[in-house]
Amino acid sequence: MKSTMMLLACLLSLSHALPFEQRGFWDFSMDDGMAMMNDEEGSGTPPPTMPGLPLPPMDMCPFGCHCHLRVVQCSDLGLTEVPKNIPRDTSLLDLQNNKITELKKDDFKGLTKLYALVLVNNKISKVHDKAFEPVYHLQKLYISKNNLAEIPPNLPSSLVELRIHDNKIKRVRKDVFNGLKNMNCIEMGGNPLENSGLEAGAFDGLKLNYLRISEAKLTGVPKDLPETLNELYLDHNQIQAIELEDLIRYSKLYRLGLGHNKIRMIENGSLPFMPTLRELHLDNNKLSKVPPSLPDLKFLQVIYLHSNNITHIGVNDFCPVGFGVKRAYYNGISLFNNPVAYWEVQPATFRCVTDRLAIQFGNYKK
Template sequence: MKTLVILSIVALSSATSLFENEFLHFLKDWDIWQQDPPQNTSDISQSEQITIPAPTADYRFFTCPLNCVCQVRVVQCSDAGFKSVPANIPKGTVMLDLQNNKINEIKEGDLKNLPSLYALFLVNNQISKIHPKAFRSIKHLKLLYLSWNLLPQIPNNLPTSILELRIDGNEIKKIQKGDFQGMKFLHVLEISGNPFDTTDIEPDAFNGVQRLMYIRMSEGKLSSVPKNLPSNLYELYLDHNRISSIEREDFRQYKDLCRLDLSYNKIKEVENGSLAYLPNLRLIHLENNIIKKVPASVKELKYLQALYLHNNNISKIEVDDFCPKESGMKKLHYSGISLFGNPVKYWEIQPASFRCVSGAHGVQLGNFKK
C-alpha cells in the first residue's frame, strides 16, 4: 500500500511539470513574456500586480464548453456559431478565443468567473453592446481584441491593466474623455476603420495614458492630423484618410516619433518646417497623395532612412531636396527613396541629389504614366 501511494505522488508531480511546460509554450507563442513591464512598480497596488498562478495537476478534469477546444488554460471557441458567450468556461482560463461567431452582446455575468484571463479575442462578431460591469472581475487582462464588430463607442470601464487594445472596424464616431481612464499601461491602440473625424477626438481623451507608443487611425474620416494624442508616441499611422495638408504645428508635440504613415490621403502641401519637429524620424510614408514637391524639412531629419514619395505630382527634384548642404548634418544615409509614379523627368535629376543615399539601388525611379 505504501508503495502504491509513493508511485501515485510521483505520477502526479510528473503531470504537474508537463502542464507547466505546455503553459510556458503558450505564453511564449503569444509574446506574453515579451511585454514591457512597468518601469516603476512602487505606485502599483497589490491588486494590480500580474500574478498568474501555475496550473495544478487536477486541471485535467475540467469540463470544456460544447463546440470548443480546451487545452491547458486555453479555450478556443472560434467559428462555432455562438450567439452568446458560452457558459462553463474553466475558471483558470488565461486565453479565450471567441472569434468569428455571432455574439451580439457581452452581458454583465459573461466573464465574471474568469479572474485569470490574460487575452480575450472577440474579433468578427456582431457585438453592439458591452455591459459596463462586464470586466469587473478581470484584473489582469492584457490583450483585448474587439475588431470588426458593431460597437458605437469605446466600452466603459475597460480593465486598466490592458497593454494592447484593438477595436478597429467598428462604428465609433467619437473618442471621449474617460474612454481610456486609468489605462496607464496601454502600449498599443488599433482604432482604424471607424467613422470619426479629427474634431471628434476630445482634447482630454488621452489624459493619463502615459505609455502609449503605437496608434493606428487608418481607413477613417480624419481631415487633419490629430494634435491631442499622447506626446510619447513612437509609431503613428494615419493612412487612408482625408487629410489635405500638413501644417507647421501638426507634429510639434510628437518629438519621439520614429515611424509616420500619411499615405493614401489627399495631401497637396507639406508646410515648411512641419517635419522639423520630428528629430528621431526614421521612416515616413507620403506616397499616393498629390504633393507637388519634396517637403523642405526632409533634409533636416538626421536619422531618416526610408522616404516614400511615389505616386504624387512631383515634377522636379532639386540638388538639395534630400541631402543637407553641410556634409556633417546627415547622421544616417537613406536606405531607400521611392519616386516612381511622379511626372519628374528622371534624366534631368542631378546625380548629386542622391549623394546621401547608400547603395546603388537606394532610389526607385520610373516612367510616369497617367
C-alpha cells in the same frame, strides 16, 4: 524466493510502461468500466474518494470548444453568446468568427487569470458597464470587426493592447481611457471618426507607443494625441495639409504614416519637430514637390513619395549640405509614378543614400 523474484519482475515491467495515451473519446469510460468490474469481482482496489465526501470541482470545456494548456478556443461555432463553464484558469479565450451580439455582466465571471480575449468578427453592439470587471488581469483585447458605436466603458486597468478597428465608432469620449496607465498600443482604424469626434483630452494620461487611426474621416492631424508616440498611422484619411504646429507634440516619432490622403502642402519647418524620425510615408497624395526640411531629419532612412504630382527634384531636396551632418543614410526612397524627368536629376541629389538600388524611379504613366 521464487515468488519474490516474480513480484520484482512485475514491478520492473510496470516501471518501464509507457504513459496512458487517449486514442478515442471512450477510452476513459472504458477504464472506468474495467475498474468497476474489478471492484465487483472483489479486487480490493479502494475507490478514488471516500464515501460521503463530495467530488473535487472540475472545470469542463464548453461544448464544441477545444481546451488545452489554459487556452480555450471557441471560434467558428456560430455562438450567439459567450459560453458558460469556461475553465477558471483560462489565460487565452478565442471567441472570434461567431455571432455574439452582447457582452453581459457575468459573461467572464471567475476568469481572473485571463490574459488575452479575442472577439474579432462577431456582431457585438452592446457591452455591459461591468462586463470586464472580473478580468482585472486582462492585457490584450481584440474586439475588431463588430458593431460597436463607442469604445466599451470601464476597460481593465491592466490593459496593454486594444484592437478595435472596423467598428462603427464615431466618438472617443474624454474619460474612456481613464486609469489605463499600462496601455501601449491602440489600433482603431476603419471607424467613421472625424476630428470633431475626438473629444479634447480623450487620450490624456496614456503613454502609447503605437496608434493607428487609418481609414477614417480625419481632415487634419489630431493635435492632442499622446506625446510618447513612437509610431503614428493616419493613412487613408482626408488630410489635405500639414501645418506648422500639427506635429509639434510628437517629437518622439520614428515612424509616421500619412499615405493615401489628399495632402497638397507641407509647411516648411513642420517636419523638424520630429528629430528622431526614421520612416515617413507620404505616398498616394497630391504633392507637387519634395517636402521641405527633409535634409534636417538626420536619422531619416526611408521615405515614400510615390504616386504624387512631383515634377522636379532639387540637388538639396534630400541631403544636407556638407558631410557628417546626416547621422543615418537613406536606404529607401520611392519616387515612382511621379511626372518627374528622372534623367534630369543631378547624381549629387542622392549623395547621402546607401546605394543606387535604394532609389526607385520607375516609369510615370497617367
